[in-house]
Amino acid sequence: MMKRLVVMFTALCMFIALLPAVAGASAAPLEIKLSIGSPALTVNGVISTIEKPFQVKGTTFIPLSVITKAFGAGLKLEKNKIITLTYNQTSVILTIGSKVVKVNGAASTLAAEAKVVNNTTMVPLRVIATSFGATISVAGKQIIIKGVKAGAAGGGDDTNTGGINPDAGKSKVGDSYYGWSMNYPTDVSLSYQSDNGNATVWSDGSGDPSIVVTVDDVDQPYTREELREYVQDYFNETEFIVEKKSITVGDSTFEKVVSRDRKGWFFEYRAIQQGNRIYIVMAGAKSETRDGLNKYQSLLDSFKITFAFNDPTLKDVTKVKDGFMTVVDKEYGLTVKLPVDWVRDTESDRPKYESEDGFMDFRISSVNNTETDVQWMQRNRASIESDFQPDYLRNVTESTNSLADGPAQVLTYEFSLDKKTWYSEHDVYLVSGKHRYTAQFMYSMEDPSKGESLFNQIMHSLDINTAYVDANFSDIEETQDLDATITKTSKKYGYSITLPESWSGIKKDFEKDAVVYGVPYGAFSINVIDINGTASQFAEAIKQNASEDVDMIAAGAVVQTAFVTVNGKTLYKVVTELPKTEIPHTIVQYVFDKNGSVYILSFSVITANYTEKSRNLYDQIAASFTLN
Structure with missing residues (x-):
């Protein structure tokens, strides 16, 4: 059965975005030193380890991560093979397995194509570096690249996407909300985070995850064997155990499980519980032997269930601020801030989120030129009032509120299914451009002031990319003729x-x-x-x-x-x-x-x-x- 990690992997293959942080309006000087056949990389004096650069037909290949991290270039991966790099006003498009490269739309042919080596995407250095305005000097096997980091128009803003830009002095990564940290992975980039950030994946450009950190809330303490069994819930359908034991690293004891599958992958999981949270850090490598995991040992050993707020070397990738997470549903053009404990309904074909405190649903339909937004709301009100017995529906009101995308009509009512527990629902109706938008918010009346405050916070944060919807959605009839x-x-x-x-x-x-x-x-x-x-x-x-x-x-x-x-x-x-x-x-x-x-x-x-x-x-x- 496909487990939770497999779901993450699928989401990763569908969406990989790395938009590095902007250090400031002024571009910072950049000096990169590396050598053919050597794993040593120096960026502005900071040393790290990479997949060894190599040459093919006179073309020097380096790990894609050197470009994204050192230059602060944006990265977009499509169909698991089309790489788009953005740097200030420059765009470079390469395709793994193809010799064609496009720089700002102009195509040319390389001597050798981009490729994946040891789970690391290797790309031609010169065409990218020179497109970014950098200079390259070669002395024997040593290569020195001088340029500048991307400015404000370059890679983007990682506060929105969770991308990592290891600025000078940043050598660690962690999550301040979940309270973990480790050395940041080399040769890979932060490529996926769940809505609330409790699952974080690093990958090279190939789309396969190399490092995964997950944090799960549980309601009881787990034994050592239960933790090991918990890890196995992340296995794919062909994965089996080759090692299982307890290990101590520093002051912490982890349950270590090493596995392999029949697709050529080895995985090492380390699980530890602190309070009501289980932390798992995992490394994966496609390799003939488990030696492929060796390059991740120092990284796994650096994992700690602490986050030092005063450590200037630590990059915070949390998606949670003041108890809220920013949820982006790109396909529906929706951005909204929800409490961190709300979860997405993955079975739904539209944005739908819920928790013990409430529920949200979002729909898109076409504009009805024969009906105003007020008439639309009143029609729905009439339907609701005829759908409930009088003793089960109360306090039906209408109001107008302002959203980021314009004025919206709001229908509010309270209902019960047993005359004991009551719920409040706010149905928000917005008309913009060619489409109409309905957002439903529901919460229990056990604490009405808390529910109303929550609704106001969520609605205030609701932002719809209406231009995107108009460009990508066509006619969507709201409902069939109910009399037909x-x-x-x-x-x-x-x-x-x-x-x-x-x-x-x-x-x-x-x-x-x-x-x-x-x-x-x-x-x-x-x-x-x-x-x-x-x-x-x-x-x-x-x-x-x-x-x-x-x-x-x-x-x-x-x-x-x-x-x-x-x-x-x-x-x-x-x-x-x-x-x-x-x-x-x-x-x-x-x-x-x-x-x-x-x-x-x-x-x-x-x-x-x-x-x-x-x-x-x-x-x-x-x-x-x-x-x-």
Whole structure:
């Protein structure tokens, strides 16, 4: 099974961005010293270790990280092979495996192509350095490069992207919120962080992660063996253990697990728990033997569960400030600040976040030229008021608020599903350019002042790149015509029925004995049972079962059966109320029989939403059911 680390790797391959920090408006002098065949690198007097530079057909190749870190150049990787470097007003595009290079759009051909060596992306030095305005001098195998670091128009701002720019004197990296630090990895760049920064990945330009740090909150202390088992949750499907033991580094004891997989990779994990947090630092290398991990040993040994705020050599890559994280959903053009404990719903195809304190959902639809934003909000208000029983909905209000992208209409209301626990929801409606935006915020009324403060903070931070949305999203109808219907038939079971087009089919093969649809606030099903009985017998059996079934008794089941007439058709109707379930709900069943078979139409709906509107709709659908 694909584990958490594999998910991180997938996200990494889809999105890799390194935008180095700007040291200041003035460009800083830069001197780089390296040698062919030597792992030693000196940048402005600071020594570090890199993959050895080499020459092919007269072209000198150096690690890509030397360019990004030393020059402060921006890096973008597309399709795991197209490298775009940005430096002030200069853009250099190379492709791994291709000899073509583009400098500010002008293409030329290299003698040799960029390539990956020992998990490190190696790129041609001269074409990049000279494009950046640097000079290169060669004395034997030694190479000296002189230039300047990127200015304000160069790589970008790492406060937004989490990129690392090891300025002069910066030799460590860490996270002040989660409280860890280590020597910053050489030959690789910070390429991925989770929304709240509890997972951080360093990689070379190939897209494969080399160093990973994760921090997980847990609710209990773990034994040594439990920590080792916890590490294995990060294994991929072909990974297996080759070493497992406790090690002590400095004052800390780690659980060390070394593994390999059948794809040519070796991994070393070190796990340690402090309080309610488990820290894991991992190194990975594609290698014939586990010796490929040797180059990471000093780095792993430097990992500490401390962060020295007064250490000028320590670079802070935290994504958390004052308890909030800045979440960027680039594909939806959305930026918003959320509490650090909120998590993204990875199963959703749109931005959706939640925690114990609240929930946020974000949608995009096309502008409706026949409807103003106020009419849009009022239409939704009418729908909500008709979807809830009066005792379950209160304090419905309308207001206007200003967002970063313009004035928005806000519909606020409180609702309950059991008349005990109440929630407050704010639906924000914004129209800008060609599109309309809906942001929903919900929180529990247990602490209404806290919830309202949270909503105001989140809404104040909401920023939508409307120009991006207009350029990348086309027509998106907000909803289907709720009055439109469609007639479905079953040849095998000899019936037809008319359903709303807006309903979502889950099991929608009408030639099967069970059909299931998702409906507003519940579910609908058709079941055909060959029991050689009648509708009245089956209805009585439902009532009898409720009086004997332990679970139904515990749920306080109240069953009513009756013949009803709808649109001139007589139906057998069974209504079962379950008031003591976690979310009280009501089951409405219409029972028909023909030639010994029983047909049951079942509507299961949250009781709070079992309104006159829904009752009439259920009767109407049941009345459309026709046995051929």
